[in-house]
Amino acid sequence: MQVQRNREIGGAIYSMSDLKFDDKVVADLLRTIRVSDQSCTAYAILRDRYKRRSTLLDLTILLISAWLTAMIWVEPTIAERLTPHGASKEIWLGVLSVGAFALSLIQLQVNWKERANSFHQAMSVLSTYVKELRPLLNSPDIHKIEAALDRYQAITEPLMPIPESDFLKMKQRHQLKIKISKHLDEYPGTNLLLLRLVLRWRDNASLRSSSKEDNDQSH
Incomplete structure (x- = not known):
């Protein structure tokens, strides 16, 4: 079956004209790329956090520890200067030690460093997988696409x-990252903070307008 479509993935436009595709396989491929790309962003944010x-x-x-050692x-005179006003040196040493x-x-309990490493590893694995999937959007080999999609759960x-x-x-x-990236392609000099504020104001204004219309229709 001949199909012609342009699909947007992660802000990029992919052409799939004049190729034979099974619609369900293509839809699964597009969905997998979209979900994986979104997960990569989430993992990167969590890693940095x-x-x-x-x-x-x-x-x-x-x-x-450095303060305590010093x-x-x-x-003793310098140690007194390193002690907060009104506290004795011995008490302050105890506070620093306990702290x-x-x-x-x-x-040891929260293990934030290990969690950051785990999220980084997850992002790297998914990012590599997405890079493998993107070229398949222009591939006529349905079996190759299905084989790649079958690996999703295992990955x-x-x-x-x-x-x-x-x-x-x-x-x-x-989603904000995609919108901002697309806007910067056309207007690279845009102030990022101002652009974020405009997007938030626009979407929330649209939400208020929609809510008002629903209330009017209910009456």
């Missing part, structure tokens, strides 16, 4: 799941 948290926690423990080995120990326990099953509470936020950020 937990990497920032891990780095902040590591630096806080290092700074407290107070022990420096001259460093407590943060170390938190570090994604071992990956770190995206938290359910973050899913809609991740989807929103992915």
Whole structure:
């Protein structure tokens, strides 16, 4: 069957004219690319989030440890200057020791560094898979497409799941990224913050207008 269509995936337009495709297989391929691309964005956001948290926690423990070490080995007069006003040196040393120990326990419990690495690995695996799928949009080999799609579950099953509470936020950020990317292709000098605000205002204004129309129709 001859079909002709242009499909948009991740902001790019793909032409599939004059090729023989099974509609269901093509639809599955398009959906898999779209879902995988969205998951890549989510994994990248989660990776950066937990990497920032891990780095902040590591630096806080290092700074407290350095402060504690300095107070022990420096001259007593300098140690007094490193102690907050109104607190004794011994009490402050105890506070720093307990603080460093407590943060170390938190570090072991939350394991943010490992989670960041897991999300990074998931993003890398899915990104590689999407790169393999995109050329198939212009391939007439249905069996090759089906074989690639059959690997989806085996590839994604071992990956770190995206938290359910973050899913809609991740989807929103992915869609915003696509809209912003398309706009920048035509207007590269656009202020990104202003563009985000305009998109949010437009969509929320549309939502309010739709809600008002529904209320009017109900009456």
